Amino acid sequence: MGPPFKEIAQITLLNVRTIPSRLGTSLVVVVGIAGVVGVLVSVLAMSEGFRHTLASTGRPGRVIMLRAGSDSELSSGVAREQATLLATLPGIARDGAGRPLASAELNVMVDLPKKGQTAPNNVPFRGVQPAAFGIRDELRLVEGRPFTRGVREVIVGRKASRQFEGLEVGSHIAFRDSEWVVVGIFTTGGDVHESEIWADAEVAMSAFRRSGFQSVTATLADASDASLAALKESIARDRRLSINVLRQPEYYARQANVLATLIDVLGYSVATFMAIGATFGALNCMYSAIASRQVEIATLRAIGFGGAPVVASVLIESLLLALVGGAVGGGLAWLYCDGASLSTLNFSTFSQVAFDFRVTRGLLVRGVVWALAIGAVGGLLPAVRAARLPVTTALRTG
Incomplete structure (x- = not known):
């Protein structure tokens, strides 16, 4: 053949x-x-x-600062004095008005049922400072308006609003004896923040009876490894700070x-x-x-x-x-x-x-x-x- x-x-x-x-x-x-x-x-x-x-959450030029030994925001704690010191360190970027692009933040869990269900689920509630919006410049309001500082108002990530009950603009939601009004829906390009609820940090700390923050998120003036190493060295030299610094992509990958x-x-x-x-x-x-x-x-x-x-x-x-x-x-x-x-x-x-x-x-x-x-x-x-x-x-x- x-x-x-x-x-x-x-x-x-x-x-x-x-x-x-x-x-x-x-x-x-x-x-x-x-x-x-x-x-x-x-x-x-x-x-x-x-x-x-x-x-996809975060950028290499941003860092998250947690208490040394903590592997997540929930297990971390940053005192007010520490947050203030971290924001003024060399290496932290500043906006056009000279203010540091650093946001001390609170992150707590609140209970909400998914749509069509009654069982509660843990939903992240993040208290942020004004600099948070300059740091996370990908955030866009797609409905409503920003929350007003000093008032119990929240904006909600688009994915959270679609998944959980009572997160539409105009809705009133109650957490731990405090009532909040949903005033806006935001998107951040599909990252993890779209699963969160955001409010003014000071109002959130008062409502949840907290005296300190859990993390500080900041933008680096220089995103290079040398600049990050210099920032870590500055923190290590200050005995008042016991803080671990991670680039955002590294933190969220973990x-x-x-x-x-x-x-x-x-x-x-x-x-x-x-x-x-x-x-x-x-x-x-x-x-x-x-x-x-x-x-x-x-x-x-x-x-x-x-x-x-x-x-x-x-x-x-x-x-x-x-x-x-x-x-x-x-x-x-x-x-x-x-x-x-x-x-x-x-x-x-x-x-x-x-x-x-x-x-x-x-x-x-x-x-x-x-x-x-x-x-x-x-x-x-x-x-x-x-x-x-x-x-x-x-x-x-x-």
Whole structure:
């Protein structure tokens, strides 16, 4: 016969032409693999969306300053005197009026039910100083107006307003014996702050009976590593300050790590169990295909086709079915999940964070790779069996 590649192409074409006569078993493979890929991509899209939301929060030129030893704002504490000293340190940027771009902030949890539910959820309530709006210049009011300093008014992140009850403009909300009026809705480009409620820091401290802040967020005059190192050195030399300084992206990346890793483990675990079932489905399909075409395969080998082309053709057929299943599963995950909104508990802060699923090109490629792996495993044993079956035995039993 001709070259091996030509033989493989000829046998593969024969295999593909017989798929309609084996439509039922072929669909089992396609649907099974589509399920695996759909679940895997959907769950990983949740992790990707959560990571993206936290990773997109902040800029390299901004820092967050916490009490030494604290790994989150909730466990931190910064006294008023310390906050004042931090704002005046060399290296902190200033606005056009010469005021430091540093905001001492309070971060507490308040209870609100999700829309259509009654169970309370932890929602971040952030008290900010006026400089916060100059530091986070990506913040835009999309509805209403800013809160008035000294008054119990709040502005709410757009994702929080969509996820939780009573956060529409004009609504009155009560927390710990204090009532607040929602006067605006803001967006920050989809980052974690859109899951928060903001108010004047001094009013918030009075309402929640706090005497100090929990963090200081500031813009660096120079975003270089040398400038950051100099700021850290200035803090280390001052015995009144026991403060840890982190760039915002680094801080929020740490916050995202625990939950995102847990979601990844869950996604791969579920997908692995489903993949085992899909592999057995592929095995059954390919064994059935070979059994129904036993005489045909034996005849091909009798007229000179080698065993290797037979193995390759069966594997290619299995991979083609897997590829179709992977494409279907990935397409459905993209159609139904990409951009879908969800809020979940951030284990680092024990607060609800709203985010959007993100079905990226990399996740779709990962799903297709899983599909092809299942197809390869499911097609290998039947392919080897087809190549090893004695010609005379196949013709006699057929």
